[in-house]
Every structure is written in C-alpha cells, then in structure tokens.
Amino acid sequence: MSKKLDMEILASLCKRRGFIFQSSELYGGINGFWDYGPLGCELKRNIKDAWWKAMVRTREDVVGLEASIIMHPAIWKASGHADGFADPMVDCKDCRKRFRADQLCEEQGLELIKNGSAFALPAGAVCPACGSKNLTEPRSFNLMFKTYVGPVEDDSNVAWLRPETAQAIFAQFNNVLATARQKVPFGVAQMGKSFRNEINPRNYTFRSREFEQMELEFFIRPDEAVELICGKITTLADNPDLDGEPQESWGWEVWHRYWVHQRLGWYRAIGLPAADLEQYWQTGDELAHYARACVDIEYAFPFGVQELEGIAARSDFDLSQHQKHSGKGMDVFDEALKQAADKLDAAAKEAFVQKVVADWTGRGKAAEDARAFATKLLEGKYVPHVIEPSAGTDRLALALLCNAYEEETLTDDKGKTDVRTVMRFHPAIAPIKLGVFPLVKNKPELYGKAREIFAKLQRRWNCFWDESGAIGRRYRRMDEAGTPWCVTVDFQTLEDGTVTLRDRDSMRQERLTIPALVEKMDAEIG
RNA sequence: GCGAGCGUAGCUCAGUGGUAGAGCGCCACCUUGCCAAGGUGGCUGUCGUGGGUUCAAAUCCCAUCGCUCGCUCCA
Numbered sequence: 344m345s346k347k348l349d350m351e352i353l354a355s356l357c358k359r360r361g362f363i364f365q366s367s368e369l370y371g372g373i374n375g376f377w378d379y380g381p382l383g384c385e386l387k388r389n390i391k392d393a394w395w396k397a398m399v400r401t402r403e404d405v406v407g408l409e410a411s412i413i414m415h416p417a418i419w420k421a422s423g424h425a426d427g428f429a430d431p432m433v434d435c436k437d438c439r440k441r442f443r444a445d446q447l448c449e450e451q452g453l454e455l456i457k458n459g460s461a462f463a464l465p466a467g468a469v470c471p472a473c474g475s476k477n478l479t480e481p482r483s484f485n486l487m488f489k490t491y492v493g494p495v496e497d498d499s500n501v502a503w504l505r506p507e508t509a510q511a512i513f514a515q516f517n518n519v520l521a522t523a524r525q526k527v528p529f530g531v532a533q534m535g536k537s538f539r540n541e542i543n544p545r546n547y548t549f550r551s552r553e554f555e556q557m558e559l560e561f562f563i564r565p566d567e568a569v570e571l572i573c574g575k576i577t578t579l580a581d582n583p584d585l586d587g588e589p590q591e592s593w594g595w596e597v598w599h600r601y602w603v604h605q606r607l608g609w610y611r612a613i614g615l616p617a618a619d620l621e622q623y624w625q626t627g628d629e630l631a632h633y634a635r636a637c638v639d640i641e642y643a644f645p646f647g648v649q650e651l652e653g654i655a656a657r658s659d660f661d662l663s664q665h666q667k668h669s670g671k672g673m674d675v676f677d678e679a680l681k682q683a684a685d686k687l688d689a690a691a692k693e694a695f696v697q698k699v700v701a702d703w704t705g706r707g708k709a710a711e712d713a714r715a716f717a718t719k720l721l722e723g724k725y726v727p728h729v730i731e732p733s734a735g736t737d738r739l740a741l742a743l744l745c746n747a748y749e750e751e752t753l754t755d756d757k758g759k760t761d762v763r764t765v766m767r768f769h770p771a772i773a774p775i776k777l778g779v780f781p782l783v784k785n786k787p788e789l790y791g792k793a794r795e796i797f798a799k800l801q802r803r804w805n806c807f808w809d810e811s812g813a814i815g816r817r818y819r820r821m822d823e824a825g826t827p828w829c830v831t832v833d834f835q836t837l838e839d840g841t842v843t844l845r846d847r848d849s850m851r852q853e854r855l856t857i858p859a860l861v862e863k864m865d866a867e868i869g
Numbered sequence: 870g871c872g873a874g875c876g877u878a879g880c881u882c883a884g885u886g887g888u889a890g891a892g893c894g895c896c897a898c899c900u901u902g903c904c905a906a907g908g909u910g911g912c913u914g915u916c917g918u919g920g921g922u923u924c925a926a927a928u929c930c931c932a933u934c935g936c937u938c939g940c941u942c943c944a
Contacts, residue, residue, distance in 0.1 A: 813904085
C-alpha cells in the first residue's frame with residue numbers, strides 16, 4: 344500500500360467516484376459531517392454486514408439490539424457522560440491548561456458567580472498552574488448534542504443525542520436477558536449512529552461529529568464466580584487456545600484477550616494487512632478508574648497511527664452504575680453458580696467470603712462491599728462484568744479506503760508508461776463485485792446475451808453494467824471503484840457460453856462458464 | 870478554541886479591476902474483437918456565501934462558512 348498517500352488525493356478520488364461527499368456541500372458544507380455516495384454507502388454496508396455476520400449471525404452467544412438514539416437523560420448521568428455539563432470549565436490563555444471553574448474558585452477561597460445558567464469568574468481568580476489572570480470565562484464543555492423532546496424548550500425536557508451506542512445495551516440488559524434465552528457469558532451487539540460535538544474535527548472523516556459505531560458488550564461472570572464453579576480460573580499463564588471455543592473456566596483476562604484476538608483476526612479477514620495494525624495497551628494511569636484493561640486496535644493511517652477500536656475490560660461498572668441510578672436490580676441468577684455454592688459447607692463458605700474480602704481490600708476496596716458481593720455469589724447472584732469491543736465504522740471505512748488506494752505504473756508493449764489508479768478492496772467489502780460488459784454494443788446478439796448474464800449475476804451480487812467506451816476504459820473505471828472482477832461477454836460466449844473474467848489486481852484474464860464463475864465468486868467473497 | 874494558509878467546471882488548476890478558461894473526466898453519436906485508442910457534437914460555474922468600495926469585482930475591503938497545517942482538545 345501507499346504509506347505516503349496524501350489524504351487530499353484520496354478525498355479527491357472519493358468525491359470523483361462517489362465514495363464520500365462533504366455534507367451540505369451545496370450550502371458551503373458543515374464541519375464534521377460527511378455523506379457517503381453510491382459507492383461509499385455500499386462499502387459501509389458491506390463493512391457492517393461483515394461485522395454483524397462475524398459478531399452475531401455466526402455466533403450462538405451474541406444477540407443484537409437496535410436502540411433509539413435519544414434516550415432518557417438519566418442514562419447519561421448514570422454513565423458519567425453528563426458530568427461536564429454541570430461543570431463549567433475555564434482555560435488559561437497563557438499556559439493553555441483547563442480547569443473546573445468551581446474547583447479553581449474554591450481552592451482560592453473565592454466564590455463562582457452564577458447568573459441564571461451563565462457563570463462568571465470572581466475578581467482575583469488566577470491560573471492554578473502558572474498564576475496568570477488571563478483566563479477565559481467559564482464555559483460548559485459537554486460534547487453531547489443537546490435537544491428538546493416535545494415542542495416546548497425548557498430545562499424539563501432536555502435530551503441528548505447519544506455519544507455512544509453502548510449505554511442502550513446496559514439500559515436494556517434486563518429485557519434482553521429475559522427474552523433472548525441466553526445465559527452469562529453472552530453478548531449484545533449494536534450498530535448505529537452516535538454524536539459527539541467534537542471541538543475540532545480533523546483528518547477527513549476520521550473524527551466526525553456524527554459517526555457510526557459497532558459495539559459489543561460481552562457479559563461474563565466475575566472471576567470469583569468462575570472459581571466457585573470450575574474450582575480454578577484459566578489465566579493467560581495457562582496459554583488458552585484463543586481460536587477455539589471459549590471455555591467456562593476463563594477469567595476476565597482471558598476473555599479480554601480472546602476478544603482482542605478475534606477482532607484482530609476480523610480486521611485481517613476484511614483486508615487490512617497485519618503489518619499496518621497495531622495494539623496499544625493502555626497503562627495504569629491512562630485507564631479509566633473502573634477499567635481493568637483497555638487495548639486500542641490501531642491502524643497506520645497516512646496521517647498517523649490512530650485508533651479503530653477500543654477493547655475494554657470494564658468490570659461491572661456500567662451495570663452497577665445503572666443499578667445505582669435506576670434503583671433496579673442488575674443481578675443475574677446463575678444456576679451453575681448456585682449449585683456450586685450449595686456443595687460448600689458453612690466453613691467453606693465463610694472461608695470463601697474471607698478470601699474475597701482479603702483480595703478486595705488488598706486492591707483498596709471496602710471490606711463490607713466485598714462481603715456483600717461474596718454473600719450474593721453464594722446465592723448464585725452477581726452483576727455481570729463486561730468486555731467491550733467498540734469499533735468505529737467510519738474510521739474503518741477510511742482505513743479500508745487508505746489501504747486500498749494504489750497508483751500502479753504500467754508499461755505497455757511499446758514501452759509506453761501509464762499510471763493506473765486501483766482500489767484494492769477485499770472482495771468481501773468491495774462496493775461492486777462485478778462489472779459486466781458487452782465487448783461491443785453495436786451487435787444485438789452479443790448485447791442481448793450480455794444483458795441476460797448481467798440480470799442473472801445481479802440477483803446474487805452488486806454488479807455494474809457498462810457499455811460505453813472501449814473495453815480497456817471500462818476496466819480502468821472499475822479499477823477506481825475497486826471492483827475485483829469484470830465479466831466481458833464476447834463472440835465466443837455466443838458459441839460456448841464462456842465469458843472473459845478479468846482480475847482487478849493482476850489484470851489477468853481467464854475464460855469461465857457462468858456456473859464456474861459463480862463458484863469462484865462464492866469462494867472468494869466468502 | 871488560537872495562529873497561519875487556501876476556496877474558480879465533477880477532478881487538477883490558470884486567470885490580480887474591463888464580456889469566465891485549459892487539461893482530464895462526463896454525456897450522445899460514429900468507430901472499436903480485450904487494458905484510459907480515434908472522430909464529431911454536447912453539458913457543467915451566481916468564481917464558497919453575504920455585505921461593502923467602484924462606472925465596472927473571480928480580482929480590492931469586511932464578515933461568515935468550509936478545507937489544510939501547527940498548537941489545543943479527544944468519553
């Protein structure tokens with residue numbers, strides 16, 4: 344691939360061929376929003392189909408959900424996303440650091456001035472870092488898009504466009520559990536639009552204000568439950584087989600690693616080279632307080648190595664937060680756990696509780712919380728923990744576009760050189776699978792036969808009919824669209840039913856019957 | 870959000886106060902027996918948008934929107 348691909352060259356091709364347009368271009372555009380054209384929306388659809396197939400359809404332990412974008416505002420209080428709104432921030436114009444206005448004032452023995460919903464700094468407030476008085480007015484820094492439900496705009500009906508799809512999965516956890524006939528460990532997957540009012544959208548579509556996510560929340564037992572059921576916990580030290588069936592004895596760390604492994608495999612399967620994929624393991628300081636581990640899967644974009652997906656082990660934080668805020672229980676009852684606990688005598692149970700308490704207090708948690716958790720476990724109940732692989736669809740589309748782009752210099756028989764622009768998409772995600780052409784269009788019998796073959800192939804795959812211009816030109820047009828194969832119907836087709844199949848990458852041609860072609864397509868597209 | 874640069878046809882760009890252009894692409898017809906062939910004809914723009922200066926503005930001024938780069942931010 345072209346590592347030095349200029350994003351403007353790519354953006355130009357994307358516009359010229361109909362992959363990506365700037366939103367609202369007719370009116371001068373709007374920053375941070377993008378539209379997918381005829382080829383782009385096919386590409387994105389193929390990405391989503393591939394993800395859904397890998398994550399939901401071909402698994403017995405994952406089910407889908409499609410939730411509304413606007414949800415009860417309390418969800419964002421529980422998740423922590425709404426906090427910034429209540430906390431106006433000030434920036435220091437000199438050292439460029441940002442502080443919470445209320446904390447800054449309190450530290451300096453001052454009081455933040457409040458005028459209705461606006462805030463102002465009292466005289467004498469200075470930057471805690473550099474001492475400068477050159478501070479901005481306090482401003483709210485919530486990055487969620489705000490709207491009103493119903494016709495009246497007042498504080499009582501404020502709502503937010505979701506900044507992530509994940510929370511709906513937690514909010515609907517009980518309903519899914521009750522209806523899906525699944526038991527922990529299992530997952531809930533969702534794809535859909537999310538919105539973040541980014542301060543500074545950059546790098547073409549990479550950071551957009553409206554974007555699509557593909558998220559899985561995979562719920563697992565707490566390690567302590569696994570230990571009670573299996574007698575031991577499989578850890579990474581046991582060298583578990585991450586390609587095989589998941590095992591009941593896996594602890595959270597193995598589950599987390601399993602999903603990292605699965606997701607990397609998927610990216611490779613849709614054509615991103617392993618060499619351009621990187622893992623970034625967040626370190627202790629970078630992890631959110633509730634997260635036990637978080638890995639970013641990154642791709643080497645022309646503008647830098649950037650995140651495609653984050654895979655976080657989030658403990659029971661999310662469900663617990665919703666349990667706390669909603670007052671509704673998020674416990675699951677685990678029959679296997681109950682049976683395992685029932686086999687223990689009173690002394691063994693107490694020993695188990697003591698062990699959990701010792702373990703938790705060693706990690707700085709309260710003994711009474713540990714005791715309550717352990718006692719519930721012995722009743723077969725717990726709040727599930729979660730592993731969250733969260734991918735950005737648009738970022739992936741951009742990565743695939745960057746990866747596919749190539750300018751190839753060709754030399755013909757006479758030594759004349761020519762540059763061919765070709766989008767080398769994996770067949771599974773290529774917007775158009777087949778171009779279908781009559782060799783010439785002014786021979787009715789040839790033309791009719793080609794239409795007949797096109798109609799047949801079109802029922803299976805997205806095909807593109809092209810009869811205009813010389814055959815070579817038509818091939819090159821398909822190269823820029825990233826179409827992996829072109830079928831040309833010629834005079835020999837009328838005699839023996841074979842067609843010419845031209846391969847995008849090698850530019851080689853072979854003759855095939857239609858059934859042989861269909862078989863080849865099935866094998867290559869997957 | 871700050872600083873700098875840039876916005877002219879679908880794309881790449883020329884045009885510095887006097888009736889908007891080129892190449893490529895695209896469309897139609899002809900031609901064409903396999904890699905951007907050739908011929909003929911054709912389409913496309915409130916010169917990003919809105920104001921202002923001027924007899925006259927793509928060109929000068931102001932504002933605004935968008936893009937790029939560097940900081941900043943990034944749940």
